[in-house]
Amino acid sequence: GQSLEQPSEVTAVEGAIVQINCTYQTSGFYGLSWYQQHDGGAPTFLSYNALDGLEETGRFSSFLSRSDSYGYLLLQELQMKDSASYFCAVRGNMDTGRRALTFGSGTRLQVQP
Amino acid sequence: DGGITQSPKYLFRKEGQNVTLSCEQNLNHDAMYWYRQDPGQGLRLIYYSQIVNDFQKGDIAEGYSVSREKKESFPLTVTSAQKNPTAFYLCASRWGTSGTTGELFFGEGSRLTVL
Numbered sequence: 705g706q707s708l709e710q711p712s713e714v715t716a717v718e719g720a721i722v723q724i725n726c727t728y729q730t731s732g733f734y735g736l737s738w739y740q741q742h743d744g745g746a747p748t749f750l751s752y753n754a755l756d757g758l759e760e761t762g763r764f765s766s767f768l769s770r771s772d773s774y775g776y777l778l779l780q781e782l783q784m785k786d787s788a789s790y791f792c793a794v795r796g797n798m799d800t801g802r803r804a805l806t807f808g809s810g811t812r813l814q815v816q817p
Numbered sequence: 818d819g820g821i822t823q824s825p826k827y828l829f830r831k832e833g834q835n836v837t838l839s840c841e842q843n844l845n846h847d848a849m850y851w852y853r854q855d856p857g858q859g860l861r862l863i864y865y866s867q868i869v870n871d872f873q874k875g876d877i878a879e880g881y882s883v884s885r886e887k888k889e890s891f892p893l894t895v896t897s898a899q900k901n902p903t904a905f906y907l908c909a910s911r912w913g914t915s916g917t918t919g920e921l922f923f924g925e926g927s928r929l930t931v932l
Contacts, residue, residue, distance in 0.1 A: 705876070712857075734919065746907065746923035747860070754918075791859055795919040803867060804850060804875065805921060809859040 706730035708792055708808035715814045716782055724777045724790050724811045732798030736768045736775045737805065739791045747791065751777065779813075787815045819844045823908050823924035830895075830902070830931050838893045838927045840908035847912060849891035850921065853877060854905040863906075866891055895929060903931045 708728040716722040726736070735754040739747040753759050753768035753775060765778040779786055789812050793805040821842045830836045842849065848867050852860040862875030866885040880899025885891055891910075895902045905928050909921040 737919065739921075746925050747921075748923070749918070749920040752918040752920065793860075802873070803848070804862050804865045805860075805919065806862065806876075807852075807860040810857075812857075 706733070706794055706797060706806040708794065708806065710790075710792060710808045710811045712809070713812045713814070715816060717816050718782055718784060720782050721778065721780050722782060722813065724779075724792075724813070726775045726777070726792035726808055728773050728775075728792075728794060728808075730773075730794055730797070730806070733794040734796040734798070735794070736766070737793045737795055738764075738766050738777045739793065739807075740788050741791065741810070742788045750790075752795075782815050784815050784817065787813060789813070821908060821910055821922055821924035823906075823927050825927060826925065828927060828929045830929060832931055833897045835894055835896050836902075836929065838895070838906055838908075838929070840891045840893065840924060841889055842891075842910045842922075842924075843889060844910060844922060845888070846910035846922070847888070848910060849885070850909045850911075851875075851881075851883065851891070851893045852907045852909065854907060854926075860907060863893065902929055904929060 737752045738750040741747040751766035758767045763780045768775040789810045791810045793807040824839045850865040851863040864883040866872040882894045907926045908924045
C-alpha cells in the first residue's frame, strides 16, 4: 500500500520560515499535494507537484523529488493564522488504478508570537 | 454559491443503529469521496466514486456503504457492523480526468458520536 510520513508537530515564530517534510513509500503516483486544515474545519488545497522541483504559490512553496521519495512544504513569513495542521497526499496509484488521494498523518504547526 | 454540503453537522447514535450521512455538491464534479478522520490523525479513504452508479472501496470500507444514483449526491451509511464509528467524516469532490491538480474540495464535515 501507500504510506506517507510527516513530523507530528512543528513550532515556529511569527515571521520565520518553516519546512514540513513528507517522505513516502509508494510508486506510480500522479503527484504530491498539500492541504491545510484548521481545527474543526475542512481541509483546503494549498499546492500540487506533478513533476520534480519547486512550485511557488505566494508565501507557500512545495517541492518534490521522486528519486528521493521526498517532498516538503515551505511556509515563509509565518503568520499566526498559519497555525493549523498540514497534510501531504499522493494522488492516485498507477499500479492499482486507484484514482484517489492517500493522506499522510499530518503535521500540526504552531506559530508563536 | 457552489460548494459541498454535508449534513448533519453533528450526529449522535446508539450502538447497533445505522446512520446515513448526506453529501451534496453543486460544483458539477464527476468524482466524489468519503474520508474518515480520527483525532490527531490523517484522513483515511472509505469509498469513492468516479461516475454515477459506480463506486470503489477505499482503505477502510468495512462497516460502511454508499450509493451514487445522482451526480450531485453521495450518501454514506455507517452500519452497525462498523465497530468504532465515532469520528469526523469528510466528503469531497473534484473534477474528473480533466483536472490537472486533482484538487479536492471538501465539505465542512459531519461529526458522529456513538453513545
